[in-house]
Amino acid sequence: MNRAALDALADEQVDWRHKGMPPALWGMTVEQIRARRPRLSELPTPLLTLSRAALDHNIDALASWCATRGFDLAPHGKTTMAPVLWAEQLRAGAWAITLANLPQLAIARAFGVQRVMIANSVISPLSLRWIVDELAAHPDDEIYVWADAVDTVRLMHEAIANHVADVGDRPQLRVLVERGGAGGRTGARDLGTALEIAAAVADSPYLALAGVAGYEGALAHTADEQSREIVAAYLRDLAEVHERLAAAGLYPEGITPVVTAGGSAYFDVVDEVLRPLAGAGARVVLRSGAYVVHDDGFYRDISPLGEHPRTDGPALRSAMHGWVRVSSQPEPGMAIFDAGKRDLPFDEGLPEVQRLRPRTADEHVTDLDGVSVTALNDQHGFLRFDAQAEPPVQIGDELRLGLSHPCTAMDKWTLVPVIGDADEDDPVVVDLLRTWF
Known part of the structure; x- marks a missing residue:
């Protein structure tokens, strides 16, 4: 930063x-x-x-938890929108900062964050023009966006193509295929749709297929066994998308594919399901954000490192x-x-x-x-x-x-x-x- x-x-x-x-x-x-x-x-x-003591403790606790398991952490910066805390998280080993939209990305760029994941689709031509210009001016930096429909990919491709006269040596915008779950939020609801999205990204000279993403927190709201199995089943579906893309050779050379899930409620289930991918060529990235502040309510009750721990590590x-x-x-x-x-x-x-x-x-x-x-x-x-x-x-x-x-x-x-x-x-x-x- x-x-x-x-x-x-x-x-x-x-x-x-x-x-x-x-x-x-x-x-x-x-x-x-x-x-x-x-x-x-x-x-x-x-x-x-x-x-101050609790912030320091929480930053160190999850950094250590991820490092032990071979995971990367891209904490969701929207929780605090505090660049000073982002810097502390990055110094503790975070791989990137996750954000939700262009205004938040603009703040991150103003403070020099070099690797950002936007956990969302970006389809506004005005936003996409600014992002690709940022990448052109800073070719070593990385910005990731998500896509959960072929139409989303088409709109991204068209917006960039109408803005960029020649692809040349301009860096490509990295895109993650978003896998969703029934009753959840965004995300492709079936394997076939996810594979079609990936193929569309791979066909665009302006985009680079960079992995698979999803959010499990919208599928369950308790820590009981039934909720955790719902999350686990969804994560297995997400992993399957990545495995199919890798087997088909759709990931471009030079990019380590990212498989990202894990808010602050179910990162223990992410560990159970996705850890094998971290040892098989993928970069497994948690996006937990609330952990840095934690709370005396919802997250105290549901966090795997909360009042009722479900994993090893400091509370x-x-x-x-x-x-x-x-x-x-x-x-x-x-x-x-x-x-x-x-x-x-x-x-x-x-x-x-x-x-x-x-x-x-x-x-x-x-x-x-x-x-x-x-x-x-x-x-x-x-x-x-x-x-x-x-x-x-x-x-x-x-x-x-x-x-x-x-x-x-x-x-x-x-x-x-x-x-x-x-x-x-x-x-x-x-x-x-x-x-x-």
């Missing part, structure tokens, strides 16, 4: 544009705030933070927390806090109440039981507890929340404080992480 572009982020001036930053820090640069090392108590609520840790303040107690058994859907994720489960921050300098953080989040409005959250007992919270209390689903947490914040240890009474802010959504 472009070190100068990353370093320049430290010179960004913090001000009113950055939600969660107090007026006392406005006018300072990110580097100045780092050096000042403010405490969490100096930042207002609502707030989202990341834990992942939730790096993200929400910090909110009780603003109202309008009736017994209920309180309202100052964060809602515009601040915290809610699509894969509501936040969970974890801790009560110290009320005075003489107190310490305490676990908070018997209090649950029951609803989120745009800017308000609802707490419920026993109406007959002494209220466990009072107006002005600050709470730490565990959150579910990092993919819909990070997008709500342009500048995320990174704290040293989320379990301390008053954690130190060690960095500010810039995101682009």
